[in-house]
Amino acid sequence: MKVAKFGGSSLANATQIKKVGEIIKSDPERKFIVVSAPGKRHQTDTKMTDLLIQMGNSYLNGLQYETNLKLIMDRFTEIIEELNLSNELLIEFETMIKTVLNAEQSNADKLDAIKAIGEDSSAKIVSAYLQSMEIDAHYINPLDAGIIVSDEPGNAQILPGSLAKIYTLHEKDGVLVIPGFFGYTEQGKLTTFSRGGSDITGSIIAAGVKAELYENFTDVNSVYSVNPNIVNDPKEITILTYKEMRELSYAGFSVFHDEALIPVIKEKIPICIKNTNNPDAKGTFIVSEREVKEDECVSGIASDTGFCSLYVSKYLMNREIGFGRKLLGILEAEGISFEHAPSGIDDMSVIIRERNISPSKEAIVINRIKEELHPDMVSLHRGIAIIMVVGEGLVNTIGVAHKAIAALTEARVNIEMINQGSSEVSMMFGIQSTDMDRAIKSIYNAYFVKK
Amino acid sequence: MKVAKFGGSSLANATQIKKVGEIIKSDPERKFIVVSAPGKRHQTDTKMTDLLIQMGNSYLNGLQYETNLKLIMDRFTEIIEELNLSNELLIEFETMIKTVLNAEQSNADKLDAIKAIGEDSSAKIVSAYLQSMEIDAHYINPLDAGIIVSDEPGNAQILPGSLAKIYTLHEKDGVLVIPGFFGYTEQGKLTTFSRGGSDITGSIIAAGVKAELYENFTDVNSVYSVNPNIVNDPKEITILTYKEMRELSYAGFSVFHDEALIPVIKEKIPICIKNTNNPDAKGTFIVSEREVKEDECVSGIASDTGFCSLYVSKYLMNREIGFGRKLLGILEAEGISFEHAPSGIDDMSVIIRERNISPSKEAIVINRIKEELHPDMVSLHRGIAIIMVVGEGLVNTIGVAHKAIAALTEARVNIEMINQGSSEVSMMFGIQSTDMDRAIKSIYNAYFVKK
Numbered sequence: 096m097k098v099a100k101f102g103g104s105s106l107a108n109a110t111q112i113k114k115v116g117e118i119i120k121s122d123p124e125r126k127f128i129v130v131s132a133p134g135k136r137h138q139t140d141t142k143m144t145d146l147l148i149q150m151g152n153s154y155l156n157g158l159q160y161e162t163n164l165k166l167i168m169d170r171f172t173e174i175i176e177e178l179n180l181s182n183e184l185l186i187e188f189e190t191m192i193k194t195v196l197n198a199e200q201s202n203a204d205k206l207d208a209i210k211a212i213g214e215d216s217s218a219k220i221v222s223a224y225l226q227s228m229e230i231d232a233h234y235i236n237p238l239d240a241g242i243i244v245s246d247e248p249g250n251a252q253i254l255p256g257s258l259a260k261i262y263t264l265h266e267k268d269g270v271l272v273i274p275g276f277f278g279y280t281e282q283g284k285l286t287t288f289s290r291g292g293s294d295i296t297g298s299i300i301a302a303g304v305k306a307e308l309y310e311n312f313t314d315v316n317s318v319y320s321v322n323p324n325i326v327n328d329p330k331e332i333t334i335l336t337y338k339e340m341r342e343l344s345y346a347g348f349s350v351f352h353d354e355a356l357i358p359v360i361k362e363k364i365p366i367c368i369k370n371t372n373n374p375d376a377k378g379t380f381i382v383s384e385r386e387v388k389e390d391e392c393v394s395g396i397a398s399d400t401g402f403c404s405l406y407v408s409k410y411l412m413n414r415e416i417g418f419g420r421k422l423l424g425i426l427e428a429e430g431i432s433f434e435h436a437p438s439g440i441d442d443m444s445v446i447i448r449e450r451n452i453s454p455s456k457e458a459i460v461i462n463r464i465k466e467e468l469h470p471d472m473v474s475l476h477r478g479i480a481i482i483m484v485v486g487e488g489l490v491n492t493i494g495v496a497h498k499a500i501a502a503l504t505e506a507r508v509n510i511e512m513i514n515q516g517s518s519e520v521s522m523m524f525g526i527q528s529t530d531m532d533r534a535i536k537s538i539y540n541a542y543f544v545k546k
Numbered sequence: 547m548k549v550a551k552f553g554g555s556s557l558a559n560a561t562q563i564k565k566v567g568e569i570i571k572s573d574p575e576r577k578f579i580v581v582s583a584p585g586k587r588h589q590t591d592t593k594m595t596d597l598l599i600q601m602g603n604s605y606l607n608g609l610q611y612e613t614n615l616k617l618i619m620d621r622f623t624e625i626i627e628e629l630n631l632s633n634e635l636l637i638e639f640e641t642m643i644k645t646v647l648n649a650e651q652s653n654a655d656k657l658d659a660i661k662a663i664g665e666d667s668s669a670k671i672v673s674a675y676l677q678s679m680e681i682d683a684h685y686i687n688p689l690d691a692g693i694i695v696s697d698e699p700g701n702a703q704i705l706p707g708s709l710a711k712i713y714t715l716h717e718k719d720g721v722l723v724i725p726g727f728f729g730y731t732e733q734g735k736l737t738t739f740s741r742g743g744s745d746i747t748g749s750i751i752a753a754g755v756k757a758e759l760y761e762n763f764t765d766v767n768s769v770y771s772v773n774p775n776i777v778n779d780p781k782e783i784t785i786l787t788y789k790e791m792r793e794l795s796y797a798g799f800s801v802f803h804d805e806a807l808i809p810v811i812k813e814k815i816p817i818c819i820k821n822t823n824n825p826d827a828k829g830t831f832i833v834s835e836r837e838v839k840e841d842e843c844v845s846g847i848a849s850d851t852g853f854c855s856l857y858v859s860k861y862l863m864n865r866e867i868g869f870g871r872k873l874l875g876i877l878e879a880e881g882i883s884f885e886h887a888p889s890g891i892d893d894m895s896v897i898i899r900e901r902n903i904s905p906s907k908e909a910i911v912i913n914r915i916k917e918e919l920h921p922d923m924v925s926l927h928r929g930i931a932i933i934m935v936v937g938e939g940l941v942n943t944i945g946v947a948h949k950a951i952a953a954l955t956e957a958r959v960n961i962e963m964i965n966q967g968s969s970e971v972s973m974m975f976g977i978q979s980t981d982m983d984r985a986i987k988s989i990y991n992a993y994f995v996k997k
Binding site for chain 1: 788789792793796804805807808811855857859861862864865867868870871874875878883884885886887888889890891892893894895934942943944945947948951952954955958959960961962963964965966967968969970972973974976
C-alpha cells in the first residue's frame with residue numbers, strides 16, 4: 096500500500112491533473128493520495144495559495160477582495176471545464192469561500208481557513224476526476240482522516256494519538272484523496288501547518304497507515320548529485336539515506352521540508368521522489384539504510400552561500416573551562432543561531448548564516464565578546480560559501496577527503512575551513528563565495544566523472 | 547640586555563655549571579640570570595627538587611628524614627668541591643634546611659620553603675662560581691628582585707605591580723643571579739609557583755626588566771620540527787611565533803610551561819631556546835611575528851595520543867537553538883574539560899582527553915545526554931591520536947591541507963577528523979592511535995623532505 100503525494104506543479108492545471116489520474120490508475124497500490132493546491136502553470140504565474148492569501152488579507156483589511164476572488168474562481172473554472180467535471184464543484188467552492196470570509200472568528204483562524212481552500216478544492220477536483228475515470232475515489236477531509244493538531248495557526252503540530260486514528264483509514268474502500276497542509280484541533284477548528292505543509296500531511300498519512308512506500312511526486316526526475324545550475328546534466332541519485340538527504344537539503348537542496356520527514360523517518364518508511372511529468376523515470380529512493388559500493392562513497396555535493404565566520408583567539412583559551420560555552424551563550428542571548436563552532440587550541444570559529452547577524456547585531460556581539468571574554472582577537476568575516484560533500488560511504492573510506500581537497504587545490508581554491516569527522520555522512524568545506532562555482536565543478540568531476 | 551634562564555640539566559653538576567659560567571662570561575649582555583635547581587646527572591638520577599620534597603614529606607610525617615638530608619648535602623658537597631668554592635656555602639645550606647624544617651608554619655608553607663631550597667642554593671652556587679671567575683656577580687633573593695605573588699602555596703600567581711619593581715633591578719651593578727620557582731607574598735612569606743616554575747620566574751624577570759632577549763638554556767640544540775623519537779634527525783626549527791609554539795606544545799612538544807610565556811608574550815620579548823652543552827648552536831627563536839617563506843609554510847608537526855571522541859547525532863539538531871551549549875554544559879557540570887567540539891548538521895563530536903573521562907564518568911555523561919537531549923545516537927570512541935600541523939603560513943596558502951591529506955592517504959591512514967580553519971596557524975587531524983607513527987612519518991616527508 097502506497098501513499099502518493101502530489102505537489103503544486105502536478106495540480107497546476109487540467110493537463111497536469113490528467114497525468115495525476117493516469118499515475119493513480121496505473122498502480123492499484125496507490126490508495127492514499129495527498130494533494131497540494133494548484134501551483135504555477137508557468138514561470139510568472141501565481142500559486143493558488145498566494146491568490147488566497149492576497150484575497151484574505153484584502154478582506155481582513157477592509158479592501159476590495161472581489162478581484163482576487165474572480166482570479167481564484169477563474170482558475171478553478173478553467174480546471175473543472177477542461178476536466179469535464181460538474182459545475183456543482185464551482186458552486187461548492189464559491190460557497191465555501193464566502194462562508195469562510197463571513198464566519199465569526201479571529202483573523203489568524205480565518206486566514207488559516209482561507210489558505211486551506213487551495214488544498215481542499217484540489218482534493219475535491221482530483222477525487223471527482225478519478226471518479227470520472229471510473230476509479231472508486233473518495234475525498235476525505237483531514238478531520239475524518241484523523242489529522243488532529245495543536246492550536247497554532249500557521250504552525251500546527253500533529254498531536255500524539257493521530258497516527259492510530261489515521262491507521263483506521265485502511266477500513267475505507269477505494270482510493271482516498273486527502274488535502275494536504277491542514278488539520279483540525281481537538282476543538283474541531285481548521286489549522287494549517289507551516290508553508291509547504293502538504294509534505295507534512297503526506298508524511299503523517301504514510302506513517303499513520305504504515306505505508307510500504309511514500310511517493311512524493313514533483314516536477315523533477317530525481318534528486319541530482321549536484322546543483323544543475325552549476326554543473327550541466329549532473330548524475331541522478333537513485334538512492335539516498337535519510338541522513339544523506341538531510342545533509343544535502345541543509346546546504347541548498349530543497350526537495351523537502353525537513354520537519355516533514357520526521358514521521359516517515361520514525362517509521363522507517365521508504366520515500367520515493369518521482370516526476371509527475373515522467374512517471375516511468377525511476378526517481379530517487381530515500382531510505383533508512385542502504386548498501387554502499389566502494390567506488391561510490393559520495394552521493395551528492397551541496398553548496399550554499401551567505402555564511403560568515405566569527406573568529407575569536409585568546410592565549411591559553413583551551414585551559415579556560417567553559418570558554419566555548421560562554422561564547423555560544425552570548426550568541427544565544429542575542430538570538431543568533433549558529434551553524435558550527437570548530438575550535439583550535441587557542442582559537443574558535445563560529446559559522447553563522449549572514450542573514451542571522453546584521454551589522455548592528457555584529458557590533459553588539461563583538462563588543463560583548465570583548466568585554467566578557469577578553470580575547471586577544473575577535474573578528475567577523477563575511478562572504479563565505481559552504482560546500483557539503485555527502486555520502487554514507489565517507490566514514491572509513493581512506494582517501495575520500497583527499498579527493499575533494501585535491502580537486503579544490505587543482506581549482507586553485509583557498510580552503511578557509513575543513514570540518515570532517517563530526518558527521519559520519521558528510522565533509523564540510525568553507526571557501527570564498529566567489530570561488531564557489533569553480534570549486535563545485537572541480538569536486539563534482541573528482542567524484543563523478545570517470546577519467 | 548638579556549635574561550638567561552638555565553634549566554635543571556644545566557645545573558646538575560660542576561661540569562654543567564662550568565659551562566653556564568662560560569656562557570655568561572662570553573656575553574656581557576647576559577646580566578640577569580635565572581636558575582633552576584640541580585637536575586638529573588644521568589637517566590636514573592633524582593632531581594634535587596624531588597630529594598627535597600621526599601625529605602619534607604618524611605619530616606612532616608614524623609619519619610626519619612636524615613637519609614634524604616644526607617643525599618642532598620652530598621650533592622651540594624660534590625658540586626661545591628668540584629667548583630673549588632668555599633665550604634661556608636655548605637654550612638649555609640644545611641643551616642637553611644634546618645631552619646626551614648624547624649620553623650613554626652603550616653605544612654603547605656613549610657613544603658614550599660623546602661622545595662625552594664634547590665633553586666635558592668643553585669643561585670648562590672652560580673653566583674659564587676661567577677665571582678671565582680672574577681665576574682661581578684650577585685645573588686639576588688626573589689624578595690629583593692620584586693617577585694611578589696599571591697598566597698597560593700605551590701601555585702603562586704604573580705601580582706600586578708611586580709614588574710615595575712623588577713624593572714629597578716637595572717639600578718644594580720654586575721650580573722644578577724636569581725633563583726627561579728618562587729616569590730614572596732605581600733606579607734613576606736615564601737611561596738612557590740607550580741612545578742616547572744623557573745620558566746615563570748625567567749619570563750617575569752624578562753618582562754620586568756624589558757629584556758631585548760629571553761634566553762632559555764636547555765639540553766637540546768633547538769626545537770625540532772617533529773618528535774625525534776618518531777622521525778630520525780628531524781629538521782631544526784630556527785624561528786617560531788608564540789602562537790606556533792603554543793600549538794606545538796599543546797600536542798606533545800614540551801619545551802615550555804605554557805603559562806610561563808604570558809609575561810614575555812605581553813611585552814613581545816623574543817625568546818631563544820639554546821643548548822648549554824652546545825652554546826654555539828643558533829637555537830630556536832620564538833617571536834611575536836615572523837616572515838613566512840612561501841615554500842616553508844609549515845613549521846612543525848606535533849602529535850599526541852590519548853584522546854577520545856564523544857559523538858552525538860539527532861535529526862534536526864541544528865534547528866534546536868542551544869543544543870551544542872547544552873551538550874557542553876553537561877560536560878562542564880560533570881567537570882570534564884573538552885578539547886574541541888566540531889559539529890555537522892545533525893551531529894556533533896566532542897574531543898576529550900581520555901584521562902579526563904573515566905569509564906564511570908562516561909556512563910554518567912552518556913546517560914545525562916540521553917535523558918536531557920534525547921539524541922538519536924550517542925557513543926564514545928577511545929584510542930584517538932591528534933596530529934597538529936602548525937605554521938604561520940597555513941592561512942591563505944593554497945594546497946597546504948592537500949599535502950598533509952595526500953600524505954595520510956598514501957600511508958593508508960583513515961582520517962577520523964579534520965579540523966582546519968578554526969585556527970590560523972594549525973590544522974588538526976584525528977586518527978587511530980595505532981596509525982600514528984606511520985602518519986607522522988608520511989606527513990613529515992611531505993613537508994620537509996625535498997623530493
